[in-house]
Amino acid sequence: MIFGVIGAGQMGSGIAQVAAQSGFQVILRDVEERFLERARSGMQASLGKLHEKGRLEETPEAVLERVRFTTRLEDFAQADLVVEAIVEHEPTKLELFRTLGSVVQPQGVLASNTSSIPITRLATASGRPERFIGMHFMNPVPLMALVEVIRGYSTSDETAAFITETARKMGKTPIECNDFPGFVSNRILMPMINEAVQCVMEGVATPEAIDGIMKLGMNHPMGPLTLADFIGLDTCLSIMEVLHHGLGDDKYRPSPLLRKMVQAGLLGRKSGRGFYSYA
């Protein structure tokens, strides 16, 4: 099977890596070579860790041989599945799916790793809504068990079964839900993160104290602000905007501090600074 991934950021590179670990032939695309190089070295490091710990029998090099890195969309013509993992910005995703709908062979399935954008709208743009679905991996993809599977209005049973089976072949546990803003994962997770940002803005406690309370008090593996930095504050803001507009309730209003930090270029780990600094 040819497994395409578009967007070689933290999610796209993780999805491509796990697909290659699972034996699929992978094509990974980004808009510039330097992003592909960054993805290759991240995948090499992650595979190296897994190999060292005995969780990967093959060498990292053997896995990476199954990944073709490209900037060309035409390379996806023969793909059986293409998972999109580009920025969380609806107009950019719509434009990509309009193009992909005409580039990828008609039997190919298109999927989005979007965190919150309605699958049905993306499916319509692709021109093949029966063969379109949400395939939402969690970060970091090599370590997290869940794939949230979101059917659009017209997604066929065959497409849902194919994605469920593919997720299982990747060692993941697929769980289905319906197409509502933020699905289940981010409708519940993101308001908690947003509230933690609001606590910083109101001076309720320091970021360290907020994270400490949530880690030690609730047994969360990461505090909400550490997690926000890990996800990317730009992505968190985009998800909150989708929840706010899509559900129409002010309880989902993005924290003004979150908005300000994104405007200031403080995106978390990926930019070197967010609530914490990353040297």
Ligand code: CAA
């Ligand atoms: N590949 C391979 N190994 C990795 C890795 C990766 N991508 N990331 C971390 N590791 C390794 C670390 O290097 C570390 O190895 P050593 O033990 O050799 O040092 C090991 O995994 C354990 O990591 P840590 O000691 O740093 O930390 P941990 O035990 O807390 O585990 C974690 C890391 C699994 C990420 C854990 O902190 C966790 O579960 N965090 C919460 C993640 C989460 O909530 N994800 C969902 C985000 S929301 C989302 O994804 C949806 C959305 O749309 C926004």
Ligand code: NAD
């Ligand atoms: P990221 O910023 O790390 O990476 C996005 C990548 O997409 C960048 O490398 C960018 O150059 C590339 N890109 C942008 N437009 C493109 C195009 N037209 N063609 C090809 N590449 C393009 O973002 P990310 O954190 O990997 O998130 C990607 C998607 O996954 C978003 O929809 C996000 O909501 C979703 N997601 C993120 C997380 C997370 O924790 N960060 C978890 C689950 C899902």
